[in-house]
Amino acid sequence: MNLIEQLEREEARRLGGRVMNFAAGDTVTVKTYVLDGGARRVQSYEGVVIARRGGNGVRSSFIVRRASSGETMERTFHLHSPLIESVTVRRHGKVRKAKLYSLRSRSGRAARIPEKLGRKKEIKPR
Amino acid sequence: MSGLGLIGVKVGMTQIFSERGERMPVTVVAVGGCRIAQRKTAERDGYDALQLAFGERKVKRLNSPLRGHLAKHQAGAARWLREFRDAVAPKGKGAGDELSADLFAVGERVDVRATSKGKGFAGVIKRWHFRSNRASHGNSRAHRKPGSTGQCQDPGRVFPGKKMPGRLGGKTTTVQNVAVVRVDAERNLLLIRGGIPGAPGGCVTVSPSVKRRGESGKKG
Numbered sequence: 001m002n003l004i005e006q007l008e009r010e011e012a013r014r015l016g017g018r019v020m021n022f023a024a025g026d027t028v029t030v031k032t033y034v035l036d037g038g039a040r041r042v043q044s045y046e047g048v049v050i051a052r053r054g055g056n057g058v059r060s061s062f063i064v065r066r067a068s069s070g071e072t073m074e075r076t077f078h079l080h081s082p083l084i085e086s087v088t089v090r091r092h093g094k095v096r097k098a099k100l101y102s103l104r105s106r107s108g109r110a111a112r113i114p115e116k117l118g119r120k121k122e123i124k125p126r
Numbered sequence: 127m128s129g130l131g132l133i134g135v136k137v138g139m140t141q142i143f144s145e146r147g148e149r150m151p152v153t154v155v156a157v158g159g160c161r162i163a164q165r166k167t168a169e170r171d172g173y174d175a176l177q178l179a180f181g182e183r184k185v186k187r188l189n190s191p192l193r194g195h196l197a198k199h200q201a202g203a204a205r206w207l208r209e210f211r212d213a214v215a216p217k218g219k220g221a222g223d224e225l226s227a228d229l230f231a232v233g234e235r236v237d238v239r240a241t242s243k244g245k246g247f248a249g250v251i252k253r254w255h256f257r258s259n260r261a262s263h264g265n266s267r268a269h270r271k272p273g274s275t276g277q278c279q280d281p282g283r284v285f286p287g288k289k290m291p292g293r294l295g296g297k298t299t300t301v302q303n304v305a306v307v308r309v310d311a312e313r314n315l316l317l318i319r320g321g322i323p324g325a326p327g328g329c330v331t332v333s334p335s336v337k338r339r340g341e342s343g344k345k346g
Contacts, residue, residue, distance in 0.1 A: 004138045007154060007315075011142050033147070059141055083147035 011058045015080040018087075019056050024049050024100050025093030025113050030064060030077055031085040042085055045075060048093065048113060050100040065103060067111060092116040130213035131333030132157045132229055133180035133206055134316065136240065138326045142307065142317065152307055153322045155238075155330050158314035161224045162215055163201040176213035178225070180329070181205030206329045228311040235335035237302045240324040244296030254289040299323040303337045 001009075012018075022028050029046045047066030054060035060079045065072065077084060093113035103111050134157035141151050157180075164177040179201035185193065188203055196204055200222030219225070230236065250256040250272040259268050272291070275284050301322060308317035322330060 002138075003156070003315075004140050004154060008140050011140075015143060058143075078143075078149060080143060081147055081149070082143055082145070 008058045012056070012080055015058070015082060018079055018084075020052055020060070020062065020079060020087075022049055022062075022087065022089045023092070023095075024052060024098050025095030025116075026089050027091040027093065028064060029088045029090055030075075031087075032077075033083050033085055046090065047073075047075075048100070048103070050074070050103055052098070065100075067107065072107070129210050129334065130176060130215070130225075130229065131210055131236070131331060132160050132225060132227070132316070133178050133208050134160065134330045134332060135181070136322055136324055136326050136328050136330050137315075139321065144307075150307060150319055151321070152317040152319055155316045155318060155322070155332060156314060157225075157227050157316055157332070159224060160314075161201055161204075162219060162221055163196065163199040163204070163207060164221070165215070166209070173211065174213075175209045175211045176215060177207055177209045179204035179207050208329075208331050210333060226311055227309050227314045227316050230306045230309055230316060230332070230334075232306060232309055234306045235303050235338045236306055236318065236332050237300055237335050237337075238304060238318060238322050239298060239300045239331040239333070240322055240328055242295045242297055242299040242323040243325050245294040247292065248294035249291045250289060253291060253294045256289070303335045 026049050027046065028049055029044050031042050031044045033040050034043045045064060045066065047064040049062055050065045051063045052060070053062065056079065058080050061076050062079065063074055063076050065074045077087075092115065094116040095113060100113075134155040137154040137156050139151060139153050141149055143149055159182070160178055160180045162176065163179040166173060166175040166177065168174050177199075179196065179199075181204055183203045183205045185203045188196070193203075196202065202222075215223075216225070216229070245252065249270050251258055251270050256272060258270055259265055259273070261269060272289075275288055275290070301320070305319045306316055307319050309315075310317070316332060318332070324330065
């Protein structure tokens with residue numbers, strides 16, 4: 001292990017060692033801290049994970065796509081960001097691709113993802 | 127502490143998060159084993175400076191003047207020597223003593239000098255950011271050419287300093303006024319915000335910033 005990898009591991013551990021316990025296609029709720037005029041409050045953002053990047057390292061991120069009444073939003077979250085309070089999985093999606101960029105050109109019924117049922121083991125966050 | 131810096135080796139880049147949750151790109155510089163060599167004085171050498179030694183090298187690979195010089199100042203077989211003008215050694219430190227990364231404080235502004243990556247013989251587009259010529263519409267093999275280099279019979283010459291193709295990179299480059307984001311005194315690492323010239327493994331000189339002398343973390 002080189003020094004950079006070691007520093008990245010330490011940094012990830014320092015930030016709580018969060019692990020992605022979700023996959024592309026899953027619906028998640030991400031709670032983030034927002035600074036609102038000096039006061040810190042929690043804001044939640046729910047949507048479908050369309051891509052995960054960089055494993056579980058400090059540099060990893062994931063993209064959450066939210067489609068709500070006519071307007072779609074995509075937000076990139078950095079897994080280890082101290083601004084993320086929690087990531088909760090709402091629903092496991094059944095998909096065959098790791099990156100769901102094709103959802104961008106779809107909407108409504110075409111953008112649905114079937115639910116994956118009977119998942120035996122939940123990956124526990126550390 | 128005036129003017130004294132450290133010599134290190136570029137380890138590579140990574141990213142860290144600040145307390146406020148900002149993501150920061152950082153370059154890791156390893157400064158372990160940076161030691162004081164010669165103290166130059168105005169009376170003897172014409173100027174005041176502190177020479178530091180860094181890195182390891184086989185003794186038999188040193189030429190004899192360097193071997194003698196390093197032995198005289200108890201600096202061991204060093205790979206690089208760098209001078210810091212008007213620098214004063216920290217209290218109780220003399221020739222041969224190692225300096226540690228905590229010479230710099232978190233938040234302090236520094237200048238970083240290193241040899242940039244060599245790009246070889248580069249054209250004007252890469253080297254001087256010229257615009258490239260048209261891709262089509264009758265352009266005949268002149269897509270990345272420099273075009274005209276001047277006028278006609280009068281003046282009948284190309285002015286000195288005309289930007290032309292040539293060697294790019296591989297020169298000493300300084301990035302000024304960059305912040306030290308983290309100091310690891312145990313492992314002697316400096317985490318400096320942003321990029322630093324040169325490839326990983328290259329020699330890097332970190333000195334207090336010339337631009338913000340009064341505002342630095344430690345007073346000079």
